Amino acid sequence: MTREEALDSIKANVENGNLIKHMLATEAIMRAIARHLNEDEEVWGLTGLIHDIDMELTGGDMKEHSKLGADLARELGASEAMAHAILCHNEAHGIPMETKLDKALFYADPLTGLIIAAALVRPDKNLAGLEAKSVKKRFKEKGFAAGANRQQIAMCSEIGFELDEFIELGLEAMKEIAEDIGL
Numbered sequence: 001m002t003r004e005e006a007l008d009s010i011k012a013n014v015e016n017g018n019l020i021k022h023m024l025a026t027e028a029i030m031r032a033i034a035r036h037l038n039e040d041e042e043v044w045g046l047t048g049l050i051h052d053i054d055m056e057l058t059g060g061d062m063k064e065h066s067k068l069g070a071d072l073a074r075e076l077g078a079s080e081a082m083a084h085a086i087l088c089h090n091e092a093h094g095i096p097m098e099t100k101l102d103k104a105l106f107y108a109d110p111l112t113g114l115i116i117a118a119a120l121v122r123p124d125k126n127l128a129g130l131e132a133k134s135v136k137k138r139f140k141e142k143g144f145a146a147g148a149n150r151q152q153i154a155m156c157s158e159i160g161f162e163l164d165e166f167i168e169l170g171l172e173a174m175k176e177i178a179e180d181i182g183l
């Protein structure tokens with residue numbers, strides 16, 4: 001699967017612009033994690049990019065979400081390792097995470113939401129001026145972007161990251177694609 005093929009399939013299956021931005025942000029963070037861990041940046045990035053491709057098709061049915069996504073990814077040529085990461089990023093299936101790729105996707109997914117929310121409450125509503133220390137402060141505010149599961153983000157220690165370092169890496173990665181995600 002090339003990045004272009006993944007994007008074409010996303011455009012064909014996803015209408016919600018914010019969901020597409022979420023997937024682009026997840027891709028950026030996955031690429032940064034892969035570089036940091038000396039893993040295959042393309043594989044990790046594409047897994048992040050495509051991970052929620054079935055969100056609209058499954059209409060919020062969490063029993064189906066990510067099963068269909070894994071199938072669509074396989075049809076596009078994704079490896080079993082990629083399909084597995086997509087499958088188990090939805091806890092509803094109860095499939096345990098096995099690889100670092102599985103885990104990285106699970107931890108990066110909610111970090112995008114926290115960072116996007118932290119950018120959107122700024123007067124300029126953009127990422128350029130957002131500092132890691134404010135995201136770390138927001139992390140501790142339970143009521144802020146409550147959908148961004150803090151416990152899940154903090155599990156980054158399982159792939160060798162300090163929480164602060166993980167937040168910094170995520171923020172820097174998203175700043176690189178700020179224009180693409182309208183921030």
Ligand SMILES: [Fe+2]
Pocket residue numbers: 022026051052109
């Ligand atoms: Fe996601």
